[in-house]
Amino acid sequence: xxxxxxxxxxxxxxxxxxxxxxxxxxxxxxxxxxxxxxxxxxxxxxxxxxxxxxxxxxxxxxxxxxxxxxxxxxxxxxxxxxxxxxxxxxxxxxxxxxxxxxxxxxxxxxxxxxxxxxxxxxxxxxxxxxxxxxxxxxxxxxxxxxxxxxxxxxxxxxxxxxxxxxxxxxxxxxxxxxx
Amino acid sequence: xxxxxxxxxxxxxxxxxxxxxxxxxxxxxxxxxxxxxxxxxxxxxxxxxxxxxxxxxxxxxxxxxxxxxxxxxxxxxxxxxxxxxxxxxxxxxxxxxxxxxxxxxxxxxxxxxxxxxxxxxxxxxxxxxxxxxxxxxxxxxxxxxxxxxxxxxxxxxxxxxxxxxxxxxxxxxxxxxxxxxxxxxxxxxxxxxxxxxxxxxxxxxxxxxxxxxxxxxxxxxxxxxxxxxxxxxxxxxxxxxxxxxxxxxxxxxxxxxxxxxxxxxxxxxxxxxxxxxxxxxxxxxxxxxxxxxxxxxxxxxxxxxxxxxxxxxxxxxxxxxxxxxxxxxxxxxxxxxxxxxxxxxxxxxxxxxxxxxxxxxxxxxxxxxxxxxxxxxxxxxxxxxxxxxxxxxxxxxxxxxxxxxxxxxxxxxxxxxxxxxxxxxxxxxxxxxxxxxxxxxxxxxxxxxxxxxxxxxxxxxxxxxxxxxxxxxxxxxxxxxxxxxxxxxxxxxxxxxxxxxxxxxxxxxxxxxxxxxxxxxxxxxxxxxxxxxxxxxxxxxxxxxxxxxxxxxxxxxxxxxxxxxxxxxxxxxxxxxxxxxxxxxxxxxxxxxxxxxxxxxxxxxxxxxxxxxxxxxxxxxxxxxxxxxxxxxxxxxxxxxxxxxxxxxxxxxxxxxxxxxxxxxxxxxxxxxxxxxxxxxxxxxxxxxxxxxxxxxxxxxxxxxxxxxxxxxxxxxxxxxxxxxxxxxxxxxxxxxxxxxxxxxxxxxxxxxxxxxxxxxxxxxxxxxxxxxxxxxxxxxxx
Numbered sequence: 001x002x003x004x005x006x007x008x009x010x011x012x013x014x015x016x017x018x019x020x021x022x023x024x025x026x027x028x029x030x031x032x033x034x035x036x037x038x039x040x041x042x043x044x045x046x047x048x049x050x051x052x053x054x055x056x057x058x059x060x061x062x063x064x065x066x067x068x069x070x071x072x073x074x075x076x077x078x079x080x081x082x083x084x085x086x087x088x089x090x091x092x093x094x095x096x097x098x099x100x101x102x103x104x105x106x107x108x109x110x111x112x113x114x115x116x117x118x119x120x121x122x123x124x125x126x127x128x129x130x131x132x133x134x135x136x137x138x139x140x141x142x143x144x145x146x147x148x149x150x151x152x153x154x155x156x157x158x159x160x161x162x163x164x165x166x167x168x169x170x171x172x173x174x175x176x177x178x179x
Numbered sequence: 180x181x182x183x184x185x186x187x188x189x190x191x192x193x194x195x196x197x198x199x200x201x202x203x204x205x206x207x208x209x210x211x212x213x214x215x216x217x218x219x220x221x222x223x224x225x226x227x228x229x230x231x232x233x234x235x236x237x238x239x240x241x242x243x244x245x246x247x248x249x250x251x252x253x254x255x256x257x258x259x260x261x262x263x264x265x266x267x268x269x270x271x272x273x274x275x276x277x278x279x280x281x282x283x284x285x286x287x288x289x290x291x292x293x294x295x296x297x298x299x300x301x302x303x304x305x306x307x308x309x310x311x312x313x314x315x316x317x318x319x320x321x322x323x324x325x326x327x328x329x330x331x332x333x334x335x336x337x338x339x340x341x342x343x344x345x346x347x348x349x350x351x352x353x354x355x356x357x358x359x360x361x362x363x364x365x366x367x368x369x370x371x372x373x374x375x376x377x378x379x380x381x382x383x384x385x386x387x388x389x390x391x392x393x394x395x396x397x398x399x400x401x402x403x404x405x406x407x408x409x410x411x412x413x414x415x416x417x418x419x420x421x422x423x424x425x426x427x428x429x430x431x432x433x434x435x436x437x438x439x440x441x442x443x444x445x446x447x448x449x450x451x452x453x454x455x456x457x458x459x460x461x462x463x464x465x466x467x468x469x470x471x472x473x474x475x476x477x478x479x480x481x482x483x484x485x486x487x488x489x490x491x492x493x494x495x496x497x498x499x500x501x502x503x504x505x506x507x508x509x510x511x512x513x514x515x516x517x518x519x520x521x522x523x524x525x526x527x528x529x530x531x532x533x534x535x536x537x538x539x540x541x542x543x544x545x546x547x548x549x550x551x552x553x554x555x556x557x558x559x560x561x562x563x564x565x566x567x568x569x570x571x572x573x574x575x576x577x578x579x580x581x582x583x584x585x586x587x588x589x590x591x592x593x594x595x596x597x598x599x600x601x602x603x604x605x606x607x608x609x610x611x612x613x614x615x616x617x618x619x620x621x622x623x624x625x626x627x628x629x630x631x632x633x634x635x636x637x638x639x640x641x642x643x644x645x646x647x648x649x650x651x652x653x654x655x656x657x658x659x660x661x662x663x664x665x666x667x668x669x670x671x672x673x674x675x676x677x678x679x680x681x682x683x684x685x686x687x688x689x690x691x692x693x694x695x696x697x698x699x700x701x702x703x704x705x706x707x708x709x710x711x712x713x714x715x716x717x718x719x720x721x722x723x724x725x726x727x728x729x730x731x732x733x734x735x736x737x738x739x740x741x742x743x744x745x746x747x748x749x750x751x752x753x754x755x756x757x758x759x760x761x762x763x764x765x766x767x768x769x770x771x772x773x774x775x776x777x778x779x780x781x782x783x784x785x786x787x788x789x790x791x792x793x794x795x796x797x798x799x800x801x802x803x804x805x806x807x808x809x810x811x812x813x814x815x816x817x818x819x820x821x822x823x824x825x826x827x828x829x830x831x832x833x834x835x836x837x838x839x840x841x842x843x844x845x846x847x848x849x850x851x852x853x854x855x856x857x858x859x860x861x862x863x864x865x866x867x868x869x870x871x872x873x874x875x876x877x878x879x880x881x882x883x884x885x886x887x888x889x890x891x892x893x894x895x896x897x898x899x900x901x902x903x904x905x906x907x908x909x910x911x912x913x914x915x916x917x918x919x920x921x922x923x924x925x926x927x928x929x930x931x932x933x934x935x936x937x938x939x940x941x942x943x944x945x946x947x948x949x950x951x952x953x954x955x956x957x958x959x960x961x962x
Binding site: 032034035039042043046047048049050051052053054055056058059061088089090092093098102105106107109111112113114115116117118121139140141143144145146147148149150151152153154155156157 | 192193195196197198199200201202203204206208209211292293370371372373374375425426427428430459460461681682683684846847849850853854855856857858880881882886888889890892894895
């Protein structure tokens with residue numbers, strides 16, 4: 001909360017009921033209107049896979065999909081997500097099968113401490129949904145709002161390329177590495 | 180066979196990934212306990228001010244705010260000050276005066292995170308601003324504003340430290356044919372791991388047990404520190420449990436004890452509730468310890484032909500308001516005296532003076548072993564200054580001067596015994612890989628056309644793996660590290676260590692060492708770290724010490740097990756132990772491969788059929804005191820292009836040849852190098868924490884402090900040579916920080932090289948477009 005010594009904000013702020021579908025499951029929760037989506041996910045729903053790495057919308061550790069679009073959930077109020085669907089890292093694995101992005105990050109050593117990883121993978125998943133065959137530059141542009149301090153990005157790029165290959169191969173029945 | 184075992188040298192995929200890729204990591208902020216309260220901190224807007232009053236009434240009136248803690252509240256508990264690792268002390272909360280912007284002033288404890296923040300906003304502090312000193316050189320001048328009124332010594336000088344032969348060095352300089360001298364400022368930067376710092380403290384009033392989940396790189400040392408600092412409050416070391424769960428990056432920033440930790444523990448002890456404290460990014464970047472901030476004057480004496488003879492270095496170190504650096508006790512300037520680098524200086528002398536300023540504490544690492552980047556950057560920059568002076572190719576000058584491979588073990592003129600090295604081989608490989616001769620031709624052609632392209636080299640020598648107990652301790656605790664291995668009856672093993680991974684992949688690499696030594700598949704070996712109730716005591720993970728120290732402990736503990744296992748195998752094979760050999764990951768009767776026992780068979784027997792007179796079980800522990808440090812090295816070559824319009828430096832290619840001795844997991848080592856290179860690129864071109872004259876931080880959040888993104892970071896090209904450490908049990912040297920140490924000089928040298936024909940000899944990092952454009956304009960070549 002840094003250095004301000006501003007007057008107190010009004011407490012007892014308004015509360016509102018929000019209806020949000022997270023990873024396919026509907027939730028109805030009453031929250032303070034000022035509750036950030038990331039805190040809603042982490043504190044109200046106990047889904048701690050989405051992380052918080054900054055307070056200025058720079059690092060992207062909190063990236064989730066809101067109605068399919070990547071957003072930084074530290075800069076969205078929970079009430080703004082009312083009636084919408086949210087996808088988080090916890091929903092990537094389906095029926096015990098890893099998403100190609102998850103597989104890529106493991107195979108290509110795309111993570112070290114793991115803290116930026118959920119946001120990075122969600123951003124990657126959104127990219128591949130929109131562009132199944134991205135160039136290296138397109139991948140780098142897509143993840144440029146996600147900071148990683150451990151990997152130097154090289155292997156993250158490779159991880160996403162792996163996922164792109166895998167997805168195309170599954171969709172088009174191509175041979176591995178064929179894409 | 181080796182592939183199935185997953186032993187040393189295999190790129191085994193990481194075991195820890197399984198939870199991280201599913202969002203199932205367990206970081207400190209993920210810990211939630213029943214009845215947990217939240218703590219938030221009010222901070223000073225002034226860099227130096229007297230606190231006239233603190234009015235907490237409005238904060239306390241907010242429903243849900245349970246307590247506000249100020250410095251005065253800590254006095255009866257004797258907790259308003261805490262000791263630092265460097266025999267100084269640091270305020271937990273001020274009773275009278277704040278010494279830097281964003282310093283902790285009061286803490287609010289509330290039922291919810293947002294209410295704690297409301298409480299912080301409602302605290303009213305009346306400050307009387309005082310004069311500020313932010314420049315350490317001015318701070319050391321007579322009559323400078325006094326930062327630390329609490330000290331007996333009434334100036335800002337902390338300590339003077341020197342090493343080397345002063346008289347001999349001065350004489351060498353007097354007699355030298357060529358002397359070059361360069362002022363170099365290595366600015367203040369911040370590690371900014373993506374996870375900030377935080378703690379959940381839970382004090383159980385009934386049994387007096389304190390459990391903390393904490394973002395710490397050194398849980399065992401922290402436990403002892405808590406016992407020493409708060410022993411008078413009834414906290415006793417056997418009832419303190421420090422858990423360092425998954426850590427979202429450390430890089431040195433999670434070694435110190437910050438006031439927030441002490442406040443969270445205090446709040447839990449006082450309320451009897453668990454208390455969570457998690458920093459915001461802005462708090463993290465404004466108040467947690469900083470790295471570097473060294474003002475260096477370096478001189479090199481040489482013969483006309485370039486033969487290096489002597490080195491003389493004078494430095495002022497800005498430590499901020501408290502000397503809270505994290506160095507081994509004996510070395511207030513860390514291992515800065517590795518500054519002779521890869522060259523055999525006959526004479527050298529280094530002196531450093533520490534200064535207090537109105538800034539947050541400085542002097543921790545930034546992904547480098549104790550001040551090693553400062554040293555490597557200085558010598559590698561200075562070598563290029565000499566090359567320019569005598570008009571010699573910087574690669575040739577390095578090749579001419581390297582300590583030859585035949586000279587190892589080599590004792591430097593500042594007293595280090597380098598374990599092993601082959602510097603020429605690494606540089607040669609880097610030159611071949613990048614096509615050095617061709618690049619020089621291309622550069623000449625471009626220069627003729629007015630285009631700016633530069634090639635920079637850095638042939639660094641690192642010093643890691645602290646360290647031998649004879650010289651290395653922190654707060655008196657010797658810098659050994661430990662490993663305990665238990666082999667269960669079914670042949671599976673549990674391995675616990677005194678270090679703590681923050682992303683380095685210990686769960687995989689340490690399992691590989693055990694796999695190699697015991698012949699158990701890597702998948703059957705579980706590695707656990709970071710819980711002081713279960714792991715053996717160790718000093719933690721920083722300064723690239725995990726592999727050199729705890730890796731040694733792991734190999735030796737495994738060998739102790741193998742020794743015992745051999746006796747059991749002899750018993751099972753009805754042979755004399757002298758006739759048993761360890762071959763192909765099995766015990767066999769010499770010359771009779773058919774008569775053999777696997778480690779799994781032996782493990783089962785250790786619990787079911789052990790020889791009479793022998794203790795049952797199969798486990799061992801080792802506290803490894805390394806005989807020496809390790810000296811990883813490498814040669815990096817960087818190619819940059821400079822935009823004459825914007826002044827932007829673009830790293831076109833970067834080849835990194837590293838030699839970290841024996842490699843346990845090539846995939847993980849390469850990943851460490853990629854990350855290290857990026858944290859070398861960052862201070863070279865982007866990152867700096869500045870203060871204005873009033874001590875206001877410039878760049879105290881991620882809007883203004885520029886961590887490289889995927890767009891700035893080039894595709895790193897790596898290669899290796901392997902020169903094992905002769906004294907390490909598996910020959911490994913450590914690698915986590917080499918690239919951070921080596922890269923900045925290569926980049927800076929490349930930029931200077933691009934501009935050298937215009938008369939440029941040095942540019943302080945970070946080399947921002949603004950700085951470059953200013954030079955281009957001065958030289959009349961800006962577009």
